[in-house]
Amino acid sequence: MPTGLTDAVLDTLPARIAVIDESGRIVETNAAWRAFTAEHDHPLVPDDEGPYLDTLRRSGNDQAVAVAGRLQGLTDGEGEASGEYPYHANADGEALIVRYAAVDHDGDRYVVVTHVGRAARSETAADLRLKERAMDEAPVGITVSDPSLPDNPVIYANAAFERITGYPVAEVVGRNCRFLQGEDTDPETVARMRRAVDNWEPVTVEVRNYRRNGEEFWNQVTIAPIYDADGEPSHYVGFQQDVTDRKRAEETLETERDRLALLNQIVRHDIRNDMAVALGWGGELADRLGDDDADAFERIMTAATHTKELTEAVGDLAKILGTTDPELEPVALDDVLRTEIERVRSNFDYRSEGIDIRGDDDLPAVTVTATSILSSVFGNILDNAVFHNDEADVRIDVDVTVTDETVVVRIADNGPGVPDSRKREVFGRGEKGLESPGSGLGLYLVDNLVETYGGRVWIDDNEPKGAVFCVELRRGDAE
Structure with missing residues (x-):
């Protein structure tokens, strides 16, 4: 390709590109690099006539010094022939990836340096493997389904899903997750999930599911759509979490509340009414007692009054314990x-x-x-x-x-x-x-x-x- 055409192609690229020779000097740049140099005073693009690598090392910026060391290694023929450095922030406060690769031409060694915004960085195979490994190690069950296929089958399930449900991943992929449902699964909850999927809407429910061995468990399921590069919904991701222990605790608490309500009824109705009768008759006797009995009478009436007030306190306490919010x-x-x-x-x-x-x-x-x-x-x-x-x-x-x-x-x-x-x-x-x-x-x-x-x-x-x-x-x- 003619040199002029090569320069024209490089100038169309939005990334900043420079070529460095074995002496550490920049021998070629594209339009993006030159424009940035003219408008910014940046540690990685210094406005200096000296050798580029020497200028980076003298900049006092630790990251620029680190980049200089890596580039020098390539010009000296040491280390990998290419690589990248994650620069924390450029002059605009954005993340930046510094990519570099060694090129041999006519017996001379050159290094091509490219500055790419972190947001514009394309996902590499390593990135994808890292994300998949993170999903595999997640403590909650994760599934991905493809609604474009018949019956919206699962195309991915992680290890936690297998631990929660007992179904090996090989038995899960290719099937709709309804296989977790059983005799006591609430049909309205299932219908709610189905409506959300049909409308591409997120939803969170708690549903009674069944493990591979037939054991019941409570599953907190969150389903949400995944969008493609064009902003269109393409897949569904599901998160499953075993909340059986919490549901059982709630059921136990509900039973205790019912018992407390019964106790409250007995205390408020029976004991309180009896004490009201006792206080009423005590009031009738107040004027009939002599001074010698007045002290004993007051003690009895005070105790009876206290008991009546305690029954009201128990009733009020029951209202508190029976209401979470x-x-x-x-x-x-x-x-x-x-x-x-x-x-x-x-x-x-x-x-x-x-x-x-x-x-x-x-x-x-x-x-x-x-x-x-x-x-x-x-x-x-x-x-x-x-x-x-x-x-x-x-x-x-x-x-x-x-x-x-x-x-x-x-x-x-x-x-x-x-x-x-x-x-x-x-x-x-x-x-x-x-x-x-x-x-x-x-x-x-x-x-x-x-x-x-x-x-x-x-x-x-x-x-x-x-x-x-x-x-x-x-x-x-x-x-």
């Missing part, structure tokens, strides 16, 4: 607090002269983010302030502080207080959960509910004595 909504805080304060006054009307609750006549109208059982938070704290108070005259103060994003409710009592060493333990936060040395189920419920609402609860000291239970909640009307 409760839906939060704006709840009027002032209404909840007034209702709970009145409930406590009513429940303890047999000793009303000894209980003084203040603060409910001046509550700010504000909503917080919670659920319908927010009342359990403040009901349990108020009950706790009464049950664990050793004073003849119980004093409870309720205060609400509103900020732009949060609301803090402080419920202060004049009881014995809570030592610093137990201010976390009373909520049952220890490793033993409900067995930790807390004040009971009620405060454990408070802690869990407030955390569910995205808030927090803590205890401060009251002055001159007692404890202050602080509940911070997110405002329901905050932007």
Whole structure:
């Protein structure tokens, strides 16, 4: 080919190309190389009159020095006759591949250097082998099917698919994956996958499948289309993961929730009703007892009231345990607090002269983010302030502080207080959960509910004595 024609062909190529002689000097370049040199000051394309390889070595750029070493090896006849170097970034911040090859011509040795953008790099056989090896070693089952063939058969399956299903790859290729289905496979789930395939849409399902030995297992299947170079869908890739253990755990949890619901029904209906009867008759006796029996009567009524409140706490706790992701909504805080304060006054009307609750006549109208059982938070704290108070005259103060994003409710009592060493333990936060040395189920419920609402609860000291239970909640009307 004439020299002029060769130069013209090289100038049409978008890659930057240069030819280096044995002295390390550039003796030929194409138009792309020359244009880049004129517009950029790049470590691999220096604007220098000296030998190219010497300039690279003096550049101070570690990658340029490495490239110079490889090119020098080719001019000296050492190492492989060709190769490439992955330059991390060019002047435009893009990845770059430096390719080089030795050429002998008329007894002289030359090296051809080509700069190719990493994105434009064509896939080599080595690249394809690496990707296939990665798929073979993947921990999840992988299949590729070809919808252009009759019945959309599998054309590739990896080793993990064989481990999960028990079917050797040789028995899988050429078949549609429906062979994994069996008697108890849900037909609607199968239909959903079929619709996705027909419409070239991705889909993820959990389906009951069967291994080669007939054993059932739960398979989490994700199917997605693969597109060709023209952007058209050509194949489907499938990912399979054995989720049997998780499904069994979910089924066990569902059974436990059903049992918990039954327990809740018994506790809320039978025990609560019986305690209501006992408290009702106790109220009838209150005016008939003499002073000598008043102390014993108060102890009985307090215990009965406490039992009734515990049944409500168990019911509320069952709602929490039975809901993995409760839906939060704006709840009027002032209404909840007034209702709970009145409930406590009513429940303890047999000793009303000894209980003084203040603060409910001046509550700010504000909503917080919670659920319908927010009342359990403040009901349990108020009950706790009464049950664990050793004073003849119980004093409870309720205060609400509103900020732009949060609301803090402080419920202060004049009881014995809570030592610093137990201010976390009373909520049952220890490793033993409900067995930790807390004040009971009620405060454990408070802690869990407030955390569910995205808030927090803590205890401060009251002055001159007692404890202050602080509940911070997110405002329901905050932007």
